[in-house]
Amino acid sequence: LAKTTQPISMDSYEGQEVNITCSHNNIATNDYITWYQQFPSQGPRFIIQGYKTKVTNEVASLFIPADRKSSTLSLPRVSLSDTAVYYCLVGGTGGFKTIFGAGTRLFVKA
């Protein structure tokens, strides 16, 4: 399984755009990139998933360069409620074995 590396923590202010980058140098051809969000005392929640180029949904955007060795989760105009841990995962689909790394702890300040 591809190993991921992401910053341990990040700080931001309300209303700013936050970009969290994840490195996955040994990503396999069949691997997708998935991001989860976890609030304290809750289970992780799926945010977005992509294979290449750009994916956007109502919550975030995911940018994946052509070599797929990294990806960037972009959260537009964050609010205090976006304070959470964000996990980048890489793996195949179809009941895939989902391995979580240490995640990035995002702290949004007023």
Added chain:
Amino acid sequence: DAGVIQSPRHEVTEMGQEVTLRCKPISGHNSLFWYRQTMMRGLELLIYFNNNVPIDDSGMPEDRFSAKMPNASFSTLKIQPSEPRDSAVYFCASSRSGQGISSEAFFGQGTRLTVV
């Protein structure tokens, strides 16, 4: 759908006792995962099932841990005997397998286990 349902939400038990954690996956999902989360080790995958069959249990820490999935709507994780180092939050998650990019996993609220 009510989402993934875990019970109990909190469990406090004495060392040496048997503990059983329960999970009801989302209807129609045929992959089920058990995770353990601690401050020291983060989120660890313990075991996952596909179509009620255990596919990979390499994350189960030792023989004291066992998991079953007797049908598509129910799974248990049992610890016997329990030890203080088993204290953690245990999450169950389910997903549709074979659905390509839509096979995201949905997590339950977790069971906070404290072994004293």
